[in-house]
Amino acid sequence: MSEYVFALAVNGLVWGLIIALIALGLSIIFGLLDIINVAHGDFFMLGTVGGLVVAVGTGSFWLALLVVPIVGLLLGAVIERLVIRPTLRQASLTIVTTFGLSIIVQEMVRATYGPQPRRMAAPIEGTVPVFGIDYEIYRIAAAAFAAVCLIVFFLFLNRTRLGTWIRAARHDPETATALGVPVTRVCAFTFALGTAMALLGGVIAAPITTVEFRTGVDILPFCFMAVIIGGLGNLQGTVAAAIMLAVLEGLMTSVLEPTSARILSLGFMCAVLLVRPHGLFAGATR
Amino acid sequence: MLSVSGLTAEIGKVPVLRGVDLTVREADTVALLGRNGVGKTSTLRAILGLLRRTGGSVVYDGTPLDRVPTHRLAAMGVGYVPQGRGIFPLLTVEENLLLGAPAKADPQAREEIYRRFPRIRERLRQRAGTLSGGEQQMLAIARCLVMRPKLIILDEPTEGIMPKLVAQIRHEIAGIARQGISVLLVEQNLRTALRLAKRIYLMERGQIVHEGTPESLQADPDIVHRYLGVSLKDLKGARQ
Numbered sequence: 244m245s246e247y248v249f250a251l252a253v254n255g256l257v258w259g260l261i262i263a264l265i266a267l268g269l270s271i272i273f274g275l276l277d278i279i280n281v282a283h284g285d286f287f288m289l290g291t292v293g294g295l296v297v298a299v300g301t302g303s304f305w306l307a308l309l310v311v312p313i314v315g316l317l318l319g320a321v322i323e324r325l326v327i328r329p330t331l332r333q334a335s336l337t338i339v340t341t342f343g344l345s346i347i348v349q350e351m352v353r354a355t356y357g358p359q360p361r362r363m364a365a366p367i368e369g370t371v372p373v374f375g376i377d378y379e380i381y382r383i384a385a386a387a388f389a390a391v392c393l394i395v396f397f398l399f400l401n402r403t404r405l406g407t408w409i410r411a412a413r414h415d416p417e418t419a420t421a422l423g424v425p426v427t428r429v430c431a432f433t434f435a436l437g438t439a440m441a442l443l444g445g446v447i448a449a450p451i452t453t454v455e456f457r458t459g460v461d462i463l464p465f466c467f468m469a470v471i472i473g474g475l476g477n478l479q480g481t482v483a484a485a486i487m488l489a490v491l492e493g494l495m496t497s498v499l500e501p502t503s504a505r506i507l508s509l510g511f512m513c514a515v516l517l518v519r520p521h522g523l524f525a526g527a528t529r
Numbered sequence: 530m531l532s533v534s535g536l537t538a539e540i541g542k543v544p545v546l547r548g549v550d551l552t553v554r555e556a557d558t559v560a561l562l563g564r565n566g567v568g569k570t571s572t573l574r575a576i577l578g579l580l581r582r583t584g585g586s587v588v589y590d591g592t593p594l595d596r597v598p599t600h601r602l603a604a605m606g607v608g609y610v611p612q613g614r615g616i617f618p619l620l621t622v623e624e625n626l627l628l629g630a631p632a633k634a635d636p637q638a639r640e641e642i643y644r645r646f647p648r649i650r651e652r653l654r655q656r657a658g659t660l661s662g663g664e665q666q667m668l669a670i671a672r673c674l675v676m677r678p679k680l681i682i683l684d685e686p687t688e689g690i691m692p693k694l695v696a697q698i699r700h701e702i703a704g705i706a707r708q709g710i711s712v713l714l715v716e717q718n719l720r721t722a723l724r725l726a727k728r729i730y731l732m733e734r735g736q737i738v739h740e741g742t743p744e745s746l747q748a749d750p751d752i753v754h755r756y757l758g759v760s761l762k763d764l765k766g767a768r769q
Binding site for chain 1: 599601611628676
């Protein structure tokens, strides 16, 4: 029993690290552009579908891991210009536009890729013994890769000029503009980066999840919960909340149905909001 | 250096500027004074393009700014110290200082800044939000200077600063002016404006209603009382 619970906790940790990557994308977009991006889960789904299509088409998962996020960056830049920028700073309107975008993306994938769910073979096969259980090597590799991506993201944000511009523009876009920061371009890049992170998370998750046009519908509420519990716009808080939630849900599924575990997670989020309306890590570093 | 003519602007549908005319010449120090809500900050924001201009013209260094995006102004030599200092509290002092500086910031300019503001050098790695109000104002001024500006626009630089530090900020602004950098200064503090400015504009309801020198203003207490609501008697000796 204890091995089973441990396996669920490790699964939660793996999933939490991948979710953290996707939720971070959602969080930086919200933090800088004030956009509640309802289509973010569908960008994740595009990553899973794109990963499967490229991996099957070229025979290389690793090529998919490289190409799909780059396509995500370009796609994000185009969507920012055509869909987001015209409605920028009108939060309620962006919910409507990104909801429309979500439906368009899902239906386009259903029309081209098909409605049937598919599974993708893990690029690294085999298991390793971890504290008495045989654990899939790919899941460990996926968690490690997601963790590396998170570290690279924070290094980029804290150590590069563009990262400094993003942090400055998040705090006070007007003053940043007056000081010479091209805030419009910074916003476009941030949206593109957030989109690319969702697609990257999708490629990493493709071999451990079901690949279909509605995959994003499940992931979006979980990302929102991580962003809300972490403290809106608090990036480190988002990562911590994503991992914490995924591990907790993983553990809860040892005694509950997944749906019941999700209900309890939502209950936890409500409790957090009642006690700390700005999230668990409000006031911490943004 | 800067010529503003017939400048109009609105916030929502409410006109806040109704044809502002002012000029800042090279190496000039100009103060824009007026009561709260007459449009001083709006004038600065409209000049910089932060508030959409609905009419009139702004020409800087011979270039009309109609089609120049705001973020390009810093590279053209326009420095800005916003009201409330505009410091990014979660960025380090160094990140604040170099935020708008060119990618390969002039090391000599940085050294000059460190000599001038030794407290900044001591606190480079510290979060800017941990600085005192006076130190933050110094940082905001230093952040402009590191870009080697030709014109600095300051919006109420002494607002909310401890009285003993106001003199230090005045001293820094006077030093900037001595370097030959043009200064456009919005002030509530008449004493500061009289000490620093070569020319003073008075604003009322979104328009310039009076232009003069500090001397001419001091010679006309009625004007000062009418547009600023203060008595010059209280400021006797302000130029000394």
